[in-house]
Amino acid sequence: MMRWFRAFLPREERFFDLFDRHAQTVIQGAVALQGMLNGGEETPVYCQRVNQFENDADNITREVLTAVRRTFITPFDRGDIKNLITSLDDAIDQMQQTAKAVMLFEVRSFEPPMREIGGLLIECANLVGRALPLMQEIGKNVAMLTAITEELGKLEGRVDDLHDIGLKELFLKHRDGNAMDFIVGVEIYDHLEKVADRFDDVANEINSIVIEQV
Numbered sequence: 001m002m003r004w005f006r007a008f009l010p011r012e013e014r015f016f017d018l019f020d021r022h023a024q025t026v027i028q029g030a031v032a033l034q035g036m037l038n039g040g041e042e043t044p045v046y047c048q049r050v051n052q053f054e055n056d057a058d059n060i061t062r063e064v065l066t067a068v069r070r071t072f073i074t075p076f077d078r079g080d081i082k083n084l085i086t087s088l089d090d091a092i093d094q095m096q097q098t099a100k101a102v103m104l105f106e107v108r109s110f111e112p113p114m115r116e117i118g119g120l121l122i123e124c125a126n127l128v129g130r131a132l133p134l135m136q137e138i139g140k141n142v143a144m145l146t147a148i149t150e151e152l153g154k155l156e157g158r159v160d161d162l163h164d165i166g167l168k169e170l171f172l173k174h175r176d177g178n179a180m181d182f183i184v185g186v187e188i189y190d191h192l193e194k195v196a197d198r199f200d201d202v203a204n205e206i207n208s209i210v211i212e213q214v
Contacts (some may be wrong), residue, residue, distance in 0.1 A: 032049035061086070083208075
């Protein structure tokens with residue numbers, strides 16, 4: 001009954017503008033992360049870009065949370081809005097954690113599976129960027145939203161596989177050599193995997209909202 005009543009009330013639509021801004025910032029962060037994973041002397045430049053995009057995303061997240069408190073009628077449940085923007089922000093937070101590790105340990109070259117994961121994370125970010133505008137009319141876009149979230153789950157699984165492959169290759173490469181290089185590599189892989197996990201969280205939040213709205 002309450003959901004039916006809410007459907008006829010005017011809603012604050014600027015949430016979708018904020019979602020889109022955040023998603024575009026995450027895409028830019030993922031592209032910068034991939035640039036970092038290409039290695040070379042430009043690595044610190046890309047690390048700084050990731051940090052800047054993370055700061056921009058934090059600012060948008062604060063705008064969303066402020067709007068949730070101040071808006072009478074929201075597009076969907078307030079808790080769902082908070083969970084959605086928080087999970088999206090967590091993805092770029094993990095990108096920043098990866099960049100911090102790279103700067104801390106002065107890494108300038110990266111393993112092929114790391115670079116492949118970087119490409120998959122860009123795909124994840126682009127899928128989220130496609131999904132969020134569709135949530136303005138969930139009823140009309142259920143099939144597409146479901147397909148996007150399923151693809152995000154598949155990409156997360158591929159990242160998991162690359163994570164495991166990468167760890168095995170690191171072990172074989174460094175078992176008779178520099179243990180520190182192995183430890184640093186493991187940390188980078190773990191942060192990259194967590195980025196994919198957070199995108200999967202975004203997919204789960206989208207699915208939860210779709211279920212509640214249809």
